[in-house]
Amino acid sequence: xxxxxxxxxxxxxxxxxxxxxxxxxxxxxxxxxxxxxxxxxxxxxxxxxxxxxxxxxxxxxxxxxxxxxxxxxxxxxxxxxxxxxxxxxxxxxxxxxxxxxxxxxxxxxxxxxxxxxxxxxxxxxxxxxxxxxxxxxxxxxxxxxxxxxxxxxxxxxxxxxxxxxxxxxxxxxxxxxxxxxxxxxxxxxxxxxxxxxxxxxxxxxxxxxxxxxxxxxxxxxxxxxxxxxxxxxxxxxxxxxxxxxxxxxxxxxxxxxxxxxxxxxxxxxxxxxxxxxxxxxxxxxxxxxxxxxxxxxxxxxxxxxxxxxxxxxxxxxxxxxxxxxxxxxxxxxxxxxxxxxxxxxxxxxxxxxxxxxxxxxxxxxxxxxxxxxxxxxxxxxxxxxxxxxxxxxxxxxxxxxxxxxxxxxxxxxxxxxxxxxxxxxxxxxxxxx
Ligand code: PLP
Numbered sequence: 001x002x003x004x005x006x007x008x009x010x011x012x013x014x015x016x017x018x019x020x021x022x023x024x025x026x027x028x029x030x031x032x033x034x035x036x037x038x039x040x041x042x043x044x045x046x047x048x049x050x051x052x053x054x055x056x057x058x059x060x061x062x063x064x065x066x067x068x069x070x071x072x073x074x075x076x077x078x079x080x081x082x083x084x085x086x087x088x089x090x091x092x093x094x095x096x097x098x099x100x101x102x103x104x105x106x107x108x109x110x111x112x113x114x115x116x117x118x119x120x121x122x123x124x125x126x127x128x129x130x131x132x133x134x135x136x137x138x139x140x141x142x143x144x145x146x147x148x149x150x151x152x153x154x155x156x157x158x159x160x161x162x163x164x165x166x167x168x169x170x171x172x173x174x175x176x177x178x179x180x181x182x183x184x185x186x187x188x189x190x191x192x193x194x195x196x197x198x199x200x201x202x203x204x205x206x207x208x209x210x211x212x213x214x215x216x217x218x219x220x221x222x223x224x225x226x227x228x229x230x231x232x233x234x235x236x237x238x239x240x241x242x243x244x245x246x247x248x249x250x251x252x253x254x255x256x257x258x259x260x261x262x263x264x265x266x267x268x269x270x271x272x273x274x275x276x277x278x279x280x281x282x283x284x285x286x287x288x289x290x291x292x293x294x295x296x297x298x299x300x301x302x303x304x305x306x307x308x309x310x311x312x313x314x315x316x317x318x319x320x321x322x323x324x325x326x327x328x329x330x331x332x333x334x335x336x337x338x339x340x341x342x343x344x345x346x347x348x349x350x351x352x353x354x355x356x357x358x359x360x361x362x363x364x365x366x367x368x369x370x371x372x373x374x375x376x377x378x379x380x381x382x383x384x385x386x387x388x389x390x391x392x393x394x395x396x397x398x399x400x401x402x403x404x405x406x407x408x409x410x411x412x413x414x415x416x417x418x419x420x421x422x423x424x425x426x427x428x429x430x431x432x433x
Contacts, residue, residue, distance in 0.1 A: 031058025254357025
């Protein structure tokens with residue numbers, strides 16, 4: 001069966017709103033290292049790690065072996081009503097790595113459920129359904145998480161019961177404060193936060209949920225220290241800070257293990273998913289015990305914490321730490337950022353290059369302006385694919401190329417990906433202008 005047959009069948013039985021990349025979407029059938037192969041036998045260098053899911057890469061023996069050992073027991077899962085050794089061990093490990101005081105972990109199957117849980121904890125703990133979120137944010141596709149998603153491309157179909165106020169800070173490139181220095185930008189955002197609390201809420205706000213680097217929002221990267229400065233205001237009101245680490249966790253940003261650590265603040269809770277299982281379905285929340293234990297009603301996740309996902313994730317986490325993938329992300333991220341910034345100097349299609357570690361956004365604009373150029377981003381993706389490179393796309397206007405390769409990326413692969421990308425951006429600029 002060809003990929004176009006499969007596409008027709010996909011369209012017939014799956015929702016129209018389920019996003020698919022490429023004019024001719026591909027079916028990925030195998031992977032090794034940082035490369036994947038499609039059903040037609042074409043191999044690509046994956047600069048998006050699935051969707052930041054394959055943090056380590058493809059076909060990692062240590063992870064496959066851990067999964068296989070669990071499969072060999074005959075138990076894929078029974079129920080979290082029984083003790084699960086992998087779940088306890090992984091919770092202990094994540095708790096240690098969290099830096100939180102007296103941490104507890106609840107496992108889910110996705111980032112959405114992780115954020116729903118964190119919102120449930122914060123609103124229960126503070127007995128308030130008022131929450132703060134950042135403009136241009138994305139936190140998942142359920143009722144509460146769409147409510148705190150400040151990006152209309154994703155949130156417009158939500159009628160969430162939460163009372164949400166959105167603040168500035170995440171997306172600097174299109175912010176009214178974009179021309180300010182880092183310190184003045186932070187001060188302006190702090191003033192905005194205070195004003196939003198005082199003018200749109202009763203002051204009794206449960207939490208601020210924020211991505212340290214906005215993922216779907218186009219790898220929008222605020223200056224270091226922003227959330228630390230926010231925390232001073234939040235503390236005055238008793239508002240909890242929830243860091244959504246679904247994209248920024250596990251060392252991907254290079255300089256820190258968790259994205260929020262660049263801001264000199266310890267959040268009340270962090271949520272995670274994507275990269276932890278290196279492709280296995282796992283997410284979760286780590287929070288201080290007092291917050292985690294605030295629920296009085298029973299709660300459960302039937303599959304969250306299942307032994308296949310937690311066993312595989314534990315192996316992935318040890319691999320990531322043993323091989324210092326955070327260090328590799330820092331080293332190669334610095335190199336890619338430098339290469340892209342140098343290219344931006346001679347390529348007016350590039351409006352902004354930003355990010356940290358192996359989480360880099362390239363915002364494309366109409367040359368000589370800051371007007372978004374979404375068609376150019378689509379074209380670059382198509383051309384890159386023709387040259388054997390997969391990259392992601394995002395941003396409020398769909399005009400941001402997103403680069404987030406597996407953190408095992410080699411020097412040669414980084415150079416090769418950079419070359420294809422800069423060539424295809426230049427070719428697109430010539431074609432369109
Ligand atoms: N939070 C962030 C920052 C995300 O990027 C995503 C997904 O892209 C989610 C939450 C939702 O995760 P999931 O798609 O696993 O439900």
